[in-house]
Amino acid sequence: MKIAVLGTGMVGRTIGGRLVGLGYQVMMGSRTADNEKATAWKAEHGAMASHGTFSNAAAFGEIIFNCTKGMHTLEILELAGRQNLSGKILVDVTNPLDFTKGFPPTLTVCNDNSLGEQIQTAFPEIRVVKTLNTMTCSLMVDPNLIHKGEHHVFMCGNDDSAKKDVSKILMEFGWKTDNILDLGDITNSRGTEMFLPLWVRLMPVVGSTVFQIQLVK
């Protein structure tokens, strides 16, 4: 299967690399076809990896991972092209973090709306699945790095069949079925995105980005 990764940051490179390792053909998309980070990433990952513009990548992928910065996501999806995205699954791992006023960041949208919902509203033809956005990227793609993989990932979206397909990829990443929690429709993005202000404050207390939450009862 062909997968597009939009964004060349650490999240995009990590997810893209892991997907190549799992045998997927992956195209990384960025603003310019000759983006340096994308070129280096392609060189590292070989024949199954490629790169191009956001539009090239969106046209290539059957599933699209949104690994752009949340503040720029809506603009970038327009660049990727509505016709290239139509009917496809968009796995949205992004948070609407605004670092323009320094640390701690605020959210560009929250409370009665969310980035996940903004994407779904602006692009009703996309099947948006919000997931993985509550942890650092090394854990997204390899939950067994810590605590024997016993911690939780949240998922939400309006399309059950899309969530099922995304769950399969999460399981390939190493997530156990019981630890993938489907919260319901895309409005649940509010909750998972609003976890970030706590996450960024926990980071210095834990002393690492490599931590996760396990629900216990």
Next chain:
Amino acid sequence: MKIAVLGTGMVGRTIGGRLVGLGYQVMMGSRTADNEKATAWKAEHGAMASHGTFSNAAAFGEIIFNCTKGMHTLEILELAGRQNLSGKILVDVTNPLDFTKGFPPTLTVCNDNSLGEQIQTAFPEIRVVKTLNTMTCSLMVDPNLIHKGEHHVFMCGNDDSAKKDVSKILMEFGWKTDNILDLGDITNSRGTEMFLPLWVRLMPVVGSTVFQIQLVK
């Protein structure tokens, strides 16, 4: 030691009862001295329990637990009386939840401010410690109810000595030192209050209010 509990809801009654059980003298405060729930609570808990107006309770307590509804907290603290609260520790376990538009609730304040900060700003003479607001009240006062007590409670506030005193009460409730995480100053209320939109959506997925988060690394 004398402790005041402001609010007669389930949170106030649970915390008040637990404090009486630990040997504290507890006065529950409400809008009217003859509040039915406070009267019933006093009858249940005997000689160490009493009740009165918000003002009576605030004057009585050396430490004050804020168990009011977040939407009404600032107004109630005015009723409790600035002179009765001055210099005292206020343990704020409340969230600024707004259910007026149904479920899921929104927050009355978030992102670049929080209820904890609003209280501290409106009442600079109070030593506000925000804690316990990320879980159901049965777990606040008895963490060992689940998972052998191995899950986390957050705390923040500007006054280190106040946080130390509140930590002692949390330990009497059963919290282990290592599981009490001091996030820093009162601005960290933003993160813990903004966890609530996720909490309320997790509740139906978990099928219970009696769950908690354990940080794992």
